[in-house]
Amino acid sequence: MLFLVVLVMFALIIIFDYNKIKIKQSKKQNIIYILLTLSSFLLLISYVFNFKIPIISHVLRKIINK
Amino acid sequence: MNKQLLTEKQIIVLIILFLFGSSVVIGIDINSEIGQDAWISLILSFVFNIPLVLIFGYIINKFPQKNIYQIIDILFGKLTAKILISLFLIHILYLGSIVLRNFSEYVEITTLSETPLLPIMMSLILISVYLSKSKIKTLGIFGNIVLAILLVTISITLILSFSIFKFDNIKPILNHSINSIFKSSFKVFMLPFSELIVMLGIADLFDFKNPSKTYLKGIIFTGIILDLILIRNITVIGIPLLKDSFFASYQATRILQLGEFLTRVEGLITINFVLAGIVKITIFIISLSKGVAYLTKNKDYTKTIFPVSLLMLGICPFLFDNVVDLFDFAPIFGIYAIPIQVILPIIIFLFCILKKEKKLIYLD
Amino acid sequence: MLFSKKKNEELLFENKLNNLNNNLAEYILTEELDYNVDLISKLFENVDTYTTRKIINENDSKLKYVLIYCEGLVNNEVINESIIKPLVLSRNKRTKKYFLDTVQNEIIQIGSMKKTNSVKEIIEKITYGDTLLIIDGYNEALLLNTPKFNLRSVSEPENEKILLGPREGFTESILFNISMLHRKLRTNDLKIIYKTLGKRSNTKIAICYMKSIVKKEILQDLNERLDKINIDGILDSNYIIELIKDNKLSPFRTIGTTERPDVVVGKMLEGRIALLIDGTPVALTLPYLFVENFQSSEDYYLGFYYTSFSRIIRALGFIITCTIPALYIAIVAFHHEMIPTSLFLNITMERQSVPLPASLEAFVMLLVFEILRETGVRMPTGVGQALSIVGALVIGQAAVEAKLVAAPMIIIVGITGITSLLIPKMNAANIIVRFTNLLLSSIFGLFGFLISSCYWLIHIINLKSFNVNQVDFLEKGWKTKFNDNIIRMPWPKLRKRDYDIANQKNLIRNNSNVGDENA
Numbered sequence: 001m002l003f004l005v006v007l008v009m010f011a012l013i014i015i016f017d018y019n020k021i022k023i024k025q026s027k028k029q030n031i032i033y034i035l036l037t038l039s040s041f042l043l044l045i046s047y048v049f050n051f052k053i054p055i056i057s058h059v060l061r062k063i064i065n066k
Numbered sequence: 067m068n069k070q071l072l073t074e075k076q077i078i079v080l081i082i083l084f085l086f087g088s089s090v091v092i093g094i095d096i097n098s099e100i101g102q103d104a105w106i107s108l109i110l111s112f113v114f115n116i117p118l119v120l121i122f123g124y125i126i127n128k129f130p131q132k133n134i135y136q137i138i139d140i141l142f143g144k145l146t147a148k149i150l151i152s153l154f155l156i157h158i159l160y161l162g163s164i165v166l167r168n169f170s171e172y173v174e175i176t177t178l179s180e181t182p183l184l185p186i187m188m189s190l191i192l193i194s195v196y197l198s199k200s201k202i203k204t205l206g207i208f209g210n211i212v213l214a215i216l217l218v219t220i221s222i223t224l225i226l227s228f229s230i231f232k233f234d235n236i237k238p239i240l241n242h243s244i245n246s247i248f249k250s251s252f253k254v255f256m257l258p259f260s261e262l263i264v265m266l267g268i269a270d271l272f273d274f275k276n277p278s279k280t281y282l283k284g285i286i287f288t289g290i291i292l293d294l295i296l297i298r299n300i301t302v303i304g305i306p307l308l309k310d311s312f313f314a315s316y317q318a319t320r321i322l323q324l325g326e327f328l329t330r331v332e333g334l335i336t337i338n339f340v341l342a343g344i345v346k347i348t349i350f351i352i353s354l355s356k357g358v359a360y361l362t363k364n365k366d367y368t369k370t371i372f373p374v375s376l377l378m379l380g381i382c383p384f385l386f387d388n389v390v391d392l393f394d395f396a397p398i399f400g401i402y403a404i405p406i407q408v409i410l411p412i413i414i415f416l417f418c419i420l421k422k423e424k425k426l427i428y429l430d
Numbered sequence: 431m432l433f434s435k436k437k438n439e440e441l442l443f444e445n446k447l448n449n450l451n452n453n454l455a456e457y458i459l460t461e462e463l464d465y466n467v468d469l470i471s472k473l474f475e476n477v478d479t480y481t482t483r484k485i486i487n488e489n490d491s492k493l494k495y496v497l498i499y500c501e502g503l504v505n506n507e508v509i510n511e512s513i514i515k516p517l518v519l520s521r522n523k524r525t526k527k528y529f530l531d532t533v534q535n536e537i538i539q540i541g542s543m544k545k546t547n548s549v550k551e552i553i554e555k556i557t558y559g560d561t562l563l564i565i566d567g568y569n570e571a572l573l574l575n576t577p578k579f580n581l582r583s584v585s586e587p588e589n590e591k592i593l594l595g596p597r598e599g600f601t602e603s604i605l606f607n608i609s610m611l612h613r614k615l616r617t618n619d620l621k622i623i624y625k626t627l628g629k630r631s632n633t634k635i636a637i638c639y640m641k642s643i644v645k646k647e648i649l650q651d652l653n654e655r656l657d658k659i660n661i662d663g664i665l666d667s668n669y670i671i672e673l674i675k676d677n678k679l680s681p682f683r684t685i686g687t688t689e690r691p692d693v694v695v696g697k698m699l700e701g702r703i704a705l706l707i708d709g710t711p712v713a714l715t716l717p718y719l720f721v722e723n724f725q726s727s728e729d730y731y732l733g734f735y736y737t738s739f740s741r742i743i744r745a746l747g748f749i750i751t752c753t754i755p756a757l758y759i760a761i762v763a764f765h766h767e768m769i770p771t772s773l774f775l776n777i778t779m780e781r782q783s784v785p786l787p788a789s790l791e792a793f794v795m796l797l798v799f800e801i802l803r804e805t806g807v808r809m810p811t812g813v814g815q816a817l818s819i820v821g822a823l824v825i826g827q828a829a830v831e832a833k834l835v836a837a838p839m840i841i842i843v844g845i846t847g848i849t850s851l852l853i854p855k856m857n858a859a860n861i862i863v864r865f866t867n868l869l870l871s872s873i874f875g876l877f878g879f880l881i882s883s884c885y886w887l888i889h890i891i892n893l894k895s896f897n898v899n900q901v902d903f904l905e906k907g908w909k910t911k912f913n914d915n916i917i918r919m920p921w922p923k924l925r926k927r928d929y930d931i932a933n934q935k936n937l938i939r940n941n942s943n944v945g946d947e948n949a
Contacts, residue, residue: 010188010376014376021369026363028362029363032358033369033370033373036373036376037376040373040376040377041376042380043377043380043383043384044184044379044380044383047184047380047383
């Protein structure tokens with residue numbers, strides 16, 4: 001559960017940074033910013049809760065080993 | 067000479083640190099069939115690298131003060147450029163996560179065995195983000211300081227290990243077949259050395275006069291240092307023990323001592339690696355955020371640093387299940403990385419030559 | 431003809447008085463003596479030191495004057511002898527010429543005076559010791575310079591003592607401080623520009639620089655930043671520092687402060703700009719490089735071997751005080767193998783009976799040291815003896831004997847404390863860096879210490895002082911790198927000024943042909 005505390009800290013830093021930046025960017029850039037941040041947060045949280053997501057390395061290895 | 071950009075010496079320093087950062091992974095090549103001739107294959111991989119570096123130099127010479135995203139934009143059409151750059155960015159993202167994972171595993175295995183991975187990765191990423199958000203001059207000066215520390219530490223460990231050299235460990239020389247030497251040198255070439263294409267991503271912050279010469283100097287210097295370190299590792303510990311260990315330099319420095327007083331100095335090696343790793347991850351992050359800034363038409367790359375680095379952090383824990391996976395994957399990675407790291411520069415090079423002169427008028 | 435106005439105008443006037451500063455600029459004097467005196471008396475209502483004195487010329491009863499001043503600030507002798515006497519006794523007639531000029535040039539016997547029309551300026555000057563002279567029938571008045579203050583005498587500043595060299599220090603009056611600068615730089619190249627800051631205090635500050643050496647961009651930048659200041663009172667130089675600083679949240683200094691005139695003159699000769707502020711002896715110098723934290727003025731008065739050594743010791747002191755507690759904790763708690771075994775066994779033996787974990791112990795002891803240091807600054811001298819006994823005996827000795835704290839920890843805290851006193855300028859930076867190093871190193875061991883030091887290193891490299899990089903010396907070429915930064919080369923070798931701070935055209939400062947070729 002310590003992870004969640006650290007993640008919350010990270011979230012606060014991001015929100016602080018975002019507030020400073022969002023005025024200077026266009027809407028599209030803001031959306032991309034939020035998208036990327038949310039996706040990485042989802043990934044991190046799923047790591048904390050021990051989900052496993054297969055990424056390219058697993059796939060590649062299976063292909064090459066065959 | 068613009069004071070806001072990096073000077074030639076600082077670029078050489080960055081190249082050295084960049085390549086040195088991966089020497090954590092180089093040692094593993096002794097696993098394969100070559101054994102004590104690893105140092106020869108290292109030299110061969112440099113020879114392989116030279117034409118690629120000359121290609122980089124030529125491309126940069128043609129387009130002074132532009133990074134690879136702008137070059138691709140100029141040479142290809144809009145849609146092709148976007149596709150190519152997206153592929154490139156995904157590759158860099160993946161590569162960057164592997165590097166980050168590499169360093170965190172190293173720190174965890176050698177010093178902090180009971181800490182989970184995530185805090186270590188977060189600390190490394192935080193420092194790299196701070197470094198990338200500052201001006202590029204900071205990176206240059208920081209690289210200077212890190213290189214000074216690095217060279218001092220390496221010379222200390224080299225001198226201390228003179229007393230325990232066993233030259234028999236490195237004989238017989240050239241015992242293995244040329245075929246296997248070439249194969250392993252190819253793998254070494256793929257993994258750390260052709261990563262130099264990532265440095266092209268920040269080429270608009272460099273102040274080159276002669277790019278090829280700069281790159282060459284950087285590579286030769288690194289080559290000499292890495293070779294010496296490899297030789298030291300082999301002679302100090304010997305092949306059988308080295309085959310089973312993950313981090314060869316770490317093992318080699320564990321047995322160094324200066325009289326009765328100064329023993330077990332492997333903490334210094336950790337400092338070396340972590341500092342070089344920070345610089346390397348910073349270069350990855352800057353390159354990546356410049357690419358994302360180009361894709362989203364953002365003028366300032368510092369705005370995209372945070373989400374990009376978080377994404378790198380997010381992918382990191384999922385790459386490998388444990389450390390054995392990491393070292394298993396490294397040779398395979400070579401084949402997977404060919405299209406981007408070798409073929410892309412060649413394509414750009416060919417396009418450079420073939421395109422007509424008048425189409426090369428670029429907008430500022 | 432007092433109170434000859436209509437009632438609603440009077441009320442309007444009184445309403446306007448409530449918005450003090452915004453409307454002062456609107457008031458100007460008119461040609462009626464009574465209206466003027468009335469106006470100013472109303473503004474200075476309830477100021478009991480405010481004095482008026484009506485004068486009528488002995489030879490021509492149509493010449494009326496009124497003298498206005500604040501008691502206690504003015505030189506009564508001068509007023510009596512040089513103002514009232516000539517005004518009363520003069521025989522000049524009112525001719526067709528502008529009589530004010532006649533009064534100014536021929537009658538009054540004061541050194542410096544000024545004509546003025548605006549009430550705002552009058553208020554500023556009367557409260558600083560000037561006397562106002564209003565003449566009947568003219569809408570301009572004369573401000574006469576007649577101050578007399580009691581000031582502290584010149585003494586050596588406490589925080590910047592030196593072994594060998596001049597022992598003057600600035601005092602609280604800006605005129606006297608500027609005079610000290612003039613005595614050392616006897617040239618007209620030294621330019622001094624006054625500015626007024628602070629809405630209610632109207633403090634005078636002076637910008638001093640050498641015109642042919644200073645860099646124009648820095649001067650312009652400074653002027654722009656000073657114009658943006660909109661605060662009600664400036665009491666000390668730190669108010670200005672925090673308002674014009676570059677990196678506002680950093681614990682490191684980007685603008686230097688000093689109390690000695692020879693330091694200020696030395697820096698101006700290198701192309702820096704000095705700011706003197708009325709009411710405080712602390713002067714500012716900018717731009718300020720990071721190495722200046724380790725330099726002191728007597729480095730140029732003593733021989734170069736000794737001063738190079740002193741500078742290196744000060745730099746080492748800074749590094750030691752920030753890293754030793756963190757390193758100790760990292761080694762003792764995480765990396766036992768790095769110290770020789772016998773030493774480690776000794777340390778463990780001492781620590782066996784201590785209840786607290788090592789990092790908490792370190793925090794508590796460092797906190798206690800800071801408390802002792804702060805008390806030492808604030809307490810009255812009578813209590814001093816008792817407190818030092820308390821500090822040394824009780825906390826040091828008895829705590830160890832009672833096994834509350836381990837003995838090596840006392841040594842570490844002692845070393846930290848002593849080295850932190852080497853550079854009193856950096857005490858803020860010392861504390862913050864030390865505590866973050868300690869915090870991270872107690873969580874992550876040597877790796878944490880590395881992360882924390884990297885962060886501070888990058889922070890220092892990032893610092894800028896008025897757009898000049900603070901760690902310039904790391905980037906220079908080999909010839910100039912070691913000239914005057916951490917070690918000081920002898921004077922024949924210090925040929926050029928700093929490229930980024932001084933005007934590019936006037937870089938050579940020492941061209942003397944003192945050579946050992948003629949040995």
